[in-house]
Amino acid sequence: MTHIVGIAGSLRRGSYNLSLLRAAESLMPDGATLDVRTIAGIPLYNTDDEAAAGLPPAVAALKDAIAAADGLVLATPEYNNGIPGAFKNAIDWASRPASDIPRVFSGKPVAVIGVTPGGFGTVLAQNEWLSVLRLLGTRPWFGGRLAVPHAGKLFDADGQLTDADVRERLRIFIGGFVQSVRERQISPH
Ligand SMILES: Cc1cc2nc3c(=O)[nH]c(=O)nc-3n(C[C@H](O)[C@H](O)[C@H](O)COP(=O)(O)O)c2cc1C
DSSP, X not given: OEEEEEEEOOOOTTOHHHHHHHHHHHXXXXXXXXXXXXXXXXXXXXXXXXXXXXXXXXXXXXXXXXHHOSEEEEEOOOBTTBOOHHHHXXXXXXXXXXXXXXXXXXXXXXXXXXXXXXXXXXXXHHXXXXXXXXXXXXXXXXXXXXXXXXXXXXXXXXXOBOOHHHHHHHXXXXXXXXXXXXXXXXXXX
């Protein structure tokens, strides 16, 4: 079994990025699961708070989920041509303490996807994640690209991904990512 964790980087109730991950969950290849998570309940990072109280429970749970996963998918919104602060904040928390980065992130295969009502599909936010993923020692997957524009036309009122073309692109993307994770499990170098 291949176990992937997906994090939707939005707090919005009707988040398109959460809906995209939920669609991916239903399109996983045989023998693979996608555990869809959000950044809900994660406070703003403050070193004083960390020193006084350690990690908030939501952060500890997210870290453990990432550490246990064979791969990670980040579904990123784009704010002002970059990573939304709330999502970056969640990963900043997950990178604490730095001594735990190897357990949680080192060598972790990571795929980045994103969807937006705008016309450019979150490409700039996706690019910005690369420097973060490099610093954390992950293995970003470059075998596919999924930057989805015009979100307003793709989902129904319940958040179901109804666009057949995007569903197929998502199926191919997630299948390719799972395949690469499996190949690495067989031959890690
Ligand atoms: C402060 C702010 C800045 C935004 N900047 C961008 C942007 O640069 N590019 C873009 O495609 N959409 C931008 N948007 C629109 C978001 O893509 C849109 O709110 C989207 O629904 C967020 O993702 P979600 O549905 O997963 O919450 C911005 C939205 C906000 C609130």
